[in-house]
Amino acid sequence: MNFHKDSGDSFEPCKHMEAMLNRAADETAPPAMRWYALYHAARCTRCGNFLKRVTALIRQLRDMKSEKQPVAPDDGLSTERWQAIESGWTEVEKSPKV
Amino acid sequence: MSGADMTETGQSNSKRSMFAAIAKQYEGALLRTARRLCGTDRDLAQDIVQDTMISAYRAFVEDRFDGRHPGAWLTRILTNSFLYAKRQNRSDSGLDGDMIPNNDAAQSNWNSKIPSPDQWILEGTFSEPLETALLSLPESQRICVLLADVEELPYAEVAQILDIPIGTVRSRLARARMQMLTVMRDLQATEMKS
Ligand SMILES: [Zn+2]
Numbered sequence: 001m002n003f004h005k006d007s008g009d010s011f012e013p014c015k016h017m018e019a020m021l022n023r024a025a026d027e028t029a030p031p032a033m034r035w036y037a038l039y040h041a042a043r044c045t046r047c048g049n050f051l052k053r054v055t056a057l058i059r060q061l062r063d064m065k066s067e068k069q070p071v072a073p074d075d076g077l078s079t080e081r082w083q084a085i086e087s088g089w090t091e092v093e094k095s096p097k098v
Numbered sequence: 099m100s101g102a103d104m105t106e107t108g109q110s111n112s113k114r115s116m117f118a119a120i121a122k123q124y125e126g127a128l129l130r131t132a133r134r135l136c137g138t139d140r141d142l143a144q145d146i147v148q149d150t151m152i153s154a155y156r157a158f159v160e161d162r163f164d165g166r167h168p169g170a171w172l173t174r175i176l177t178n179s180f181l182y183a184k185r186q187n188r189s190d191s192g193l194d195g196d197m198i199p200n201n202d203a204a205q206s207n208w209n210s211k212i213p214s215p216d217q218w219i220l221e222g223t224f225s226e227p228l229e230t231a232l233l234s235l236p237e238s239q240r241i242c243v244l245l246a247d248v249e250e251l252p253y254a255e256v257a258q259i260l261d262i263p264i265g266t267v268r269s270r271l272a273r274a275r276m277q278m279l280t281v282m283r284d285l286q287a288t289e290m291k292s
Pocket of ligand 1: 002003004013014017040044045046047048
């Protein structure tokens with residue numbers, strides 16, 4: 001097996017490892033795949049860098065979840081939109097059940 | 099008004115007030131997700147949130163909401179509203195609407211409404227490098243990231259919503275994450291130079 005040993009912060013992973021590293025990072029890898037990905041990443045500079053970065057990226061993305069972020073008081077639908085929605089709800093109530 | 103009518107009216111009033119509470123609670127979150135889907139087209143973002151609120155209310159009064167995870171439930175409806183709006187837009191322009199969820203390449207027409215990441219930065223819509231990187235993605239990849247990584251829906255559910263195999267969800271996520279890492283590294287390098 002070949003491992004990249006370059007110095008620096010290149011994070012282009014070995015092609016055959018990319019999918020496995022992604023699954024290790026997002027915690028969807030089965031145990032054996034996760035073990036193999038971590039084993040390889042510990043010995044290959046580029047895959048190690050990639051795993052570190054992609055794991056941090058996924059963590060940041062999860063923190064962006066809309067429900068987790070506070071909403072500014074003026075950041076919502078306009079009054080006109082709410083009126084249209086209310087009219088839509090009235091239409092729904094008038095229409096028979098499917 | 100008959101007794102039965104009064105009971106029905108009472109039921110719909112209480113359903114409406116229950117649903118209005120949910121709608122108010124998730125208004126901001128839905129709008130934020132809609133903007134991430136639609137870019138700077140704020141009208142489109144508001145349109146799809148409006149459609150979502152009405153479709154979700156229909157499901158709610160017909161007892162098709164199981165009472166669990168309202169945020170994820172509304173996000174699913176929002177994504178469908180977005181895909182539907184896009185399909186309408188495509189069919190108006192003569193493109194094949196059925197191709198949309200599966201086709202990475204045939205995005206350019208609809209995407210022409212979405213400005214480039216540079217424009218986003220100029221307009222100050224999304225100032226964070228992460229938001230910029232997200233918006234640099236082709237739409238089909240961006241939806242996968244929004245549903246799977248940001249909203250944390252299971253991959254099987256993302257596959258179902260987008261009508262694509264789960265392997266395609268994984269490969270789109272892998273490509274998207276690589277591109278985002280590259281964009282963020284380049285933004286950081288530009289910032290360090292200036
Ligand atoms: Zn490697």
